[in-house]
Amino acid sequence: MSVEIPAGAATAAPRDTVYTASVRVSGGRGGRAESLTGSFRATLTRPAERGPDAPGTDPEELFAAGYAACFDSALAAVGRRERITLGPTEVTASVSLGTTDGGGYAIAVLLAVSAPSCPRADLERAVAAAHLLCPYSNAVRGNTPVTIRVDGQD
Structure with missing residues (x-):
């Protein structure tokens, strides 16, 4: 069975696919993840079970890593296109998981973007x-x- 969820008004579907990543997970939040290419493997650990001896990561950390990497690359592309000298940049993504009023779960994201040698107005x-x-x-x-x-830079 295949169900396609149409893109909402705020999003656009890709016109031409340039890359597809596929990762298989078994065991949910307490399982294992592996890319179909075999280049990525991760043990997944539920945040509530995380301790100093608990191996693994969780979906929020994986999403945060992907978002931070992608945003930093987008920032560099904009810098080149707009001729903004950014200097060294760093993006930290913090992904928070919480409950909704309807009894489900949702995430919120905080991106902290640092470019100490770039004038603040240019960076913004x-x-x-x-x-x-x-x-x-x-x-x-x-x-x-x-x-x-x-x-x-102020």
Whole structure:
């Protein structure tokens, strides 16, 4: 059975696919994840069971890593396109999992963007453009709160 969920008004479906990543998970949040290429393997651990001896990661950390990497790349692309000298950049994504009023779960994202040698106004302009370019930002826009903090040269 195949069910396609149409893109909402705030999102656009890709016109041309340039890459597809496939990861198989067994055991849910307490299981294992492995890419179909075999290049990625991870033990998954529920956050509530995480301790100093608990191996693994969780879906929120994996999403945070993907979002931070993608946003940093989008920021670099904007810098090149707009001729903004960003200097070294760092993006930290914090993904929070919480409950909803309806009894389900939802996430919220905080992106902390740092470019200490970039003038703050230039960095803010680049971050705004990167937020429109980044596929992760586009995927969550309209259904997941994203807060962005910028730390540049004052």
